[in-house]
Amino acid sequence: MNHLPQPEFLPVSKEELEDIGIDRPDIILVSGDAYLDHPASATALLGRTLWDAGYTVGVIPQPDVKNIKSLMVFGSPRLFFSISGGSMDSMVAHYTPARKKRSEDAFSEGGHPSRPDRATLVYTDLVHRIYQDAPIVIGGVEASLRRFAHYDYWSDRIRQSILADAPADILIFGMGEQQIITLAECADAGRNLKDIHSIAGICWKTSPKNWADQNTEINSGVIEIPSFSEVNDDPSLFVKSTNLIADNQNPFNNCFLLQRHPKTLIIQNPPALPLSTENLDRIYDLPYKRRAHPRYREPIPALESIRFSITSHRGCYGNCSFCALALHQGKIIQSRSTESVLREVQRIALMPEFRGTISDIGGPSANMYGDMCERWKTKGTCTDRECISCRIRSSGFSEYLSLLDDAQAVQGVKHVFIGSGLRYDLIPKGGETMSHLCAHVSGQLKIAPEHISPGVTSRMNKPSQDIFDSFREQFEGVQKGRNPKQYLIPYLMSGHPGCTIKDMIFLAEYLRDNRLYTEQVQDFTPTPMTISTCMYATGIDPRTHEHVHVPKNEEKRVQRALLSWREPANHSLVMEGLKQAGRDDLIGSGTTCLISRSGHNQNCTGKERTRAKKKGKVIGTFARHHMNDH
Numbered sequence: 001m002n003h004l005p006q007p008e009f010l011p012v013s014k015e016e017l018e019d020i021g022i023d024r025p026d027i028i029l030v031s032g033d034a035y036l037d038h039p040a041s042a043t044a045l046l047g048r049t050l051w052d053a054g055y056t057v058g059v060i061p062q063p064d065v066k067n068i069k070s071l072m073v074f075g076s077p078r079l080f081f082s083i084s085g086g087s088m089d090s091m092v093a094h095y096t097p098a099r100k101k102r103s104e105d106a107f108s109e110g111g112h113p114s115r116p117d118r119a120t121l122v123y124t125d126l127v128h129r130i131y132q133d134a135p136i137v138i139g140g141v142e143a144s145l146r147r148f149a150h151y152d153y154w155s156d157r158i159r160q161s162i163l164a165d166a167p168a169d170i171l172i173f174g175m176g177e178q179q180i181i182t183l184a185e186c187a188d189a190g191r192n193l194k195d196i197h198s199i200a201g202i203c204w205k206t207s208p209k210n211w212a213d214q215n216t217e218i219n220s221g222v223i224e225i226p227s228f229s230e231v232n233d234d235p236s237l238f239v240k241s242t243n244l245i246a247d248n249q250n251p252f253n254n255c256f257l258l259q260r261h262p263k264t265l266i267i268q269n270p271p272a273l274p275l276s277t278e279n280l281d282r283i284y285d286l287p288y289k290r291r292a293h294p295r296y297r298e299p300i301p302a303l304e305s306i307r308f309s310i311t312s313h314r315g316c317y318g319n320c321s322f323c324a325l326a327l328h329q330g331k332i333i334q335s336r337s338t339e340s341v342l343r344e345v346q347r348i349a350l351m352p353e354f355r356g357t358i359s360d361i362g363g364p365s366a367n368m369y370g371d372m373c374e375r376w377k378t379k380g381t382c383t384d385r386e387c388i389s390c391r392i393r394s395s396g397f398s399e400y401l402s403l404l405d406d407a408q409a410v411q412g413v414k415h416v417f418i419g420s421g422l423r424y425d426l427i428p429k430g431g432e433t434m435s436h437l438c439a440h441v442s443g444q445l446k447i448a449p450e451h452i453s454p455g456v457t458s459r460m461n462k463p464s465q466d467i468f469d470s471f472r473e474q475f476e477g478v479q480k481g482r483n484p485k486q487y488l489i490p491y492l493m494s495g496h497p498g499c500t501i502k503d504m505i506f507l508a509e510y511l512r513d514n515r516l517y518t519e520q521v522q523d524f525t526p527t528p529m530t531i532s533t534c535m536y537a538t539g540i541d542p543r544t545h546e547h548v549h550v551p552k553n554e555e556k557r558v559q560r561a562l563l564s565w566r567e568p569a570n571h572s573l574v575m576e577g578l579k580q581a582g583r584d585d586l587i588g589s590g591t592t593c594l595i596s597r598s599g600h601n602q603n604c605t606g607k608e609r610t611r612a613k614k615k616g617k618v619i620g621t622f623a624r625h626h627m628n629d630h
């Protein structure tokens, strides 16, 4: 056990390790991200939490896979390697929804992509090749959401569980602090990671023979889901597997999931229990520098957007179909204490770089802070209804607004803004509440309706158009007489399963009629383990077992163009979509036309387009143009 004080930065070199009197770290963290010593970075969070628990840590950020020496910086760890692909799935980080290679990576020095595709697998293979006897734990978003057989959009096929593919002993799913400390304690006590099968929040593997031989309590609590071969061959079994996985993620149900693979069996233990406020406070009260490690010569783009942002809570019960956050952070809201958040604000206010603006205090959904339900303490969430529409749940919204006010009152702080997405369907009605909310909006308020067509919002499990309209009216009501005005930045998505070209035209007409502008749109990307990805891969909605239309390739491009029909570059695709839908009435010079026959696009003068472009840059996806006209 080490009782050394927390280091200035976690060591990334042998010299730094020796400078603090250590010759061999207990645990080596290998990550696909550059090392940002910030609580929004998993490397810093897990590294400092381990150090706080008495374990020394060495960090290998973005090793050069062409030079295996970059993985031999510290030699072999005393306990184990912990490997992650980084803050994002490396395939999402590297490719656009159209599967084109991206030229930038925000989590790399200078934005230069520096992690391999399938980073977790590549790093684990290399480490295992160098240190065959070293125990390996994998974790992070990439591993967490590929823990079972899953549809991989980038290879357009079903892939095995990443733990079946990787020479790793254990996979941690979820944020991982509790699991990695417990694993360190077990390894420290001399136990072999291969034999550790009882910790919550991990997946492990075994051979069919060992499984048959063992007869423990696990065997009795196990639910076997369709095997890799079955989900690969039969879409209806992929649907069944998706439902069994989604319905059995309650940390209070002692439920183990088993999936057979050609060479091994993957077992998922029950998820880790939600962290208590005390534990969360302890983790976020650690001395993060909120800077990149001094080894970097160029800036790391991601740091700018997170440097002065604060995580106030974890978890989300929104249940959007295209989001797998609940399978990583869980549905139960885990909130920090206001005192702990205010301590963090005070620490930031003392930083020489700080200019007075806290860019965000929030979480996956900003306004779920402080939400609570008694069931969450002992039983977890209900399976027969949704927390989002449940009156038993108590809202922490007023506490959240008070927290923002108190943070803004801290000496040295001028502004505290909401930078995370807001669930507008959870915001209590009334001008006063909206005004209070807008006091913490920096000119732009991010919300995610994603669509308004009923056939699409139901597949997305998003609120219907009328809820969006009522929120927008409230927001615009508060803007009257306000100077400067604020804008909504709704995120809109094209190409989601269940969405047709007609639905996109319906949305385009809605934008036209409300003189709303879009600048960047989200083209649906099937990421591992979501309900929407199951729809994309099988053409079946797993919740209703109905067949759904799945736009792909050319149609996806047409849908995406329809959302930005004013963009001259989209004219031919928009024309194609309107013709396909028999909507020639929208082609021409009439005021309701979306495009002209000649290639210019309607409903927007040149001056308007330039101003919108300028505003767009400021306003991003969506702007209430002419707001000052109402």
Ligand code: SF4
Pocket: 373, 374, 375, 376, 380, 381, 382, 385, 386, 387, 388, 390, 391, 392, 393
């Ligand atoms: S009672 Fe309501 S808020 Fe509580 S877990 Fe059940 S659905 Fe969610």
